[in-house]
Amino acid sequence: MSFKVVIDSCGELPKELKGDQRFETASLEIDVDDYHIVDDETFDQAAFLKMVKESPNVPKSSCPSPEKYMKAYHCDAEHVYAVTLSSKLSGSYNSAELGRQLYEEEYGSKDIYVFDSKSASVGETLIAMKVLEYEEAGMAFEEVIKNVETFINEMQTFFVLETLDTLRKNGRLSNLKAFLANTLNIKPVMGATPIGEICQLDQARGMKKALDKMIDQIVEKAVRPEEKILAISHCNCFERAKEFKEAVAKRCRFKDIFIVDTAGISSMYANDGGIIAVV
Incomplete structure (x- = not known):
């Protein structure tokens, strides 16, 4: 067939x-002020992140x-x-x-x-x-x-972001959680509920510790990891994603692990430096 x-x-x-x-x-599609962006093969991540950084407004998607x-x-x-x-x-x-x-x-x-x-x-x-x-x-x-x-x-979704502003401004997160993350350098380890809503799994002060906590979550929740693929996407932080992959591999044996760049919509929410992992 x-x-x-x-x-x-x-x-x-x-x-x-x-x-x-x-x-x-x-x-x-994404709108940043007067710029309209189609999330296809023409998407320019570097230009998009620069636009978002310079704009006082949150990007909107359709x-x-x-x-x-x-x-x-x-x-x-x-x-x-x-x-x-x-x-x-x-x-x-x-x-x-x-x-x-x-x-x-x-x-x-x-x-x-x-x-x-x-x-x-x-x-x-x-x-x-x-x-x-x-x-x-x-x-x-x-x-x-x-x-x-x-x-x-059975799938498990995890992510740690440098900033939660886009999620907050788009109504995906509470103002308090985003405020604490930005002012105290607390990085929540986030995940998805069984029905696909965003939830907090853990937290740590600083990105490195938060990623370590995310690895703890992956190891704890992975069922039959030797039969599964761990997929990692990153927003403009390949070296961080590579180190994360190597750290996970030392603690849990997966069938395969691969890394990709975030596309437009994922870049919009992950922001510069975000890491997403799904197994």
Whole structure:
């Protein structure tokens, strides 16, 4: 069976999948003052971070339209899967579902399924990779859905950011938590609840100690790590991500660990220096 995966642009595809015709990105868009940015291959992270730093205003994002998803679904593939940001953080999931309904109204029935990642960034990446794994194993459409949903329910998301301002200003975090983090150099170790909302797991003073705490969380919560991939995304801090990868590998044996750069939406929330890890 032929298949296609449509992943919104908060999910960072590794290089080997970016050129794979079975994968398509549905781009979110970002506004910083008068600048309008499409989160696609033209995204310039350095210029974006400079813009955000110089602006007194918080960047705003918009999800792909239902029509954009419908267009992505209109293809020769027999099975189509969409992978989106957590429905608790973005309208991308609802837009993808509306796109599916529009497609069926326009073109008729087709095997299309939308996965709510209940995560973001490389959490979406791992889900897309699972779809690829199960499709290439020859699983039926319904079987792929069942197994990927099980994977999502077991998935663990972690992140530590240099600043929580964007999350706070976009209503994802309390003012008090962001104030304490910025004034006392307290770095919360954050995660995702089973329904995809942001939660605090731990905290430490300073980035290095917070990343050590995040490793503690990963080691504690990882189930059958030798069967799983740990995905790490970083915003403009490759050396930090590399050191984090090496430190995790010393404490927990994963099937594989890979690192990618944050794309536009992930860069917007992670800010300069942020680290996200999903397993």
